[in-house]
Amino acid sequence: xxxxxxxxxxxxxxxxxxxxxxxxxxxxxxxxxxxxxxxxxxxxxxxxxxxxxxxxxxxxxxxxxxxxxxxxxxxxxxxxxxxxxxxxxxxxxxxxxxxxxxxxxxxxxxxxxxxxxxxxxxxxxxxxxxxxxxxxx
Amino acid sequence: xxxxxxxxxxxxxxxxxxxxxxxxxxxxxxxxxxxxxxxxxxxxxxxxxxxxxxxxxxxxxxxxxxxxxxxxxxxxxxxxxxxxxxxxxxxxxxxxxxxxxxxxxxxxxxxxxxxxxxxxxxxxxxxxxxxxxxxxxx
Numbered sequence: 075x076x077x078x079x080x081x082x083x084x085x086x087x088x089x090x091x092x093x094x095x096x097x098x099x100x101x102x103x104x105x106x107x108x109x110x111x112x113x114x115x116x117x118x119x120x121x122x123x124x125x126x127x128x129x130x131x132x133x134x135x136x137x138x139x140x141x142x143x144x145x146x147x148x149x150x151x152x153x154x155x156x157x158x159x160x161x162x163x164x165x166x167x168x169x170x171x172x173x174x175x176x177x178x179x180x181x182x183x184x185x186x187x188x189x190x191x192x193x194x195x196x197x198x199x200x201x202x203x204x205x206x207x208x209x210x211x
Numbered sequence: 212x213x214x215x216x217x218x219x220x221x222x223x224x225x226x227x228x229x230x231x232x233x234x235x236x237x238x239x240x241x242x243x244x245x246x247x248x249x250x251x252x253x254x255x256x257x258x259x260x261x262x263x264x265x266x267x268x269x270x271x272x273x274x275x276x277x278x279x280x281x282x283x284x285x286x287x288x289x290x291x292x293x294x295x296x297x298x299x300x301x302x303x304x305x306x307x308x309x310x311x312x313x314x315x316x317x318x319x320x321x322x323x324x325x326x327x328x329x330x331x332x333x334x335x336x337x338x339x340x341x342x343x344x345x346x347x348x349x
Binding site: 095098101102104106125127129130133134136138146147 | 230233234236237238239240241242246248250251252255256259260262263274275278279280281282283284285286289
């Protein structure tokens with residue numbers, strides 16, 4: 075059964091500070107994400123956001139929509155680099171109710187993280203246990 | 212030399228309240244102020260030091276041409292503040308494929324399993340695919 079998708083979530087424009095904050099929080103200190111000289115030496119025009127920052131932002135849409143601890147599985151494929159000043163939004167494109175083998179009600183979500191230019195930067199899929207889904211079948 | 216299926220490293224990781232909150236804030240998790248449940252991608256914190264060593268030393272990938280291809284998580288129990296996790300990293304695959312512009316690209320898949328030290332039960336499995344693009348022809 076196809077369920078109604080939750081509303082998109084728009085994040086504030088990404089700043090260099092957001093990248094540094096994520097570097098410290100995650101422990102990913104690859105210089106391409108905070109050191110402009112290292113980034114340009116590697117042929118980039120600017121520091122590039124950590125892929126897992128994008129994956130984390132998309133996952134935060136899941137926990138906002140379905141609750142903390144609701145995610146059973148989560149997969150992402152990186153499609154395009156993300157840069158400072160990008161405005162990203164998280165979208166649920168399809169939500170389908172399904173029954174796990176043990177009878178647990180779950181839902182499978184198809185997800186996209188999109189740049190304001192409508193370019194997909196990250197494709198995701200997730201399976202969630204949700205009160206919202208079980209309470210509003 | 213490590214090969215597919217080999218355990219690369221094992222280590223323990225404690226989920227600290229302050230670290231969890233710092234991470235949740237960095238990924239704009241709306242529950243960051245009051246939840247003791249880790250955001251879905253929090254396991255990257257437990258594997259960050261390992262991934263750094265893996266990329267730079269164990270696999271010696273060239274960072275300037277290495278990109279993160281995919282990341283996958285399976286969750287079996289919520290990860291909570293105070294949990295102590297035994298982390299086991301395995302090399303799942305290490306393959307060379309013909310690059311689109313000639314040369315060989317290297318595709319490396321690693322898997323980290325997180326088990327509760329207290330109960331031994333599997334809490335989470337994290338799978339990561341890195342792609343080292345073919346070197347430019349000189």
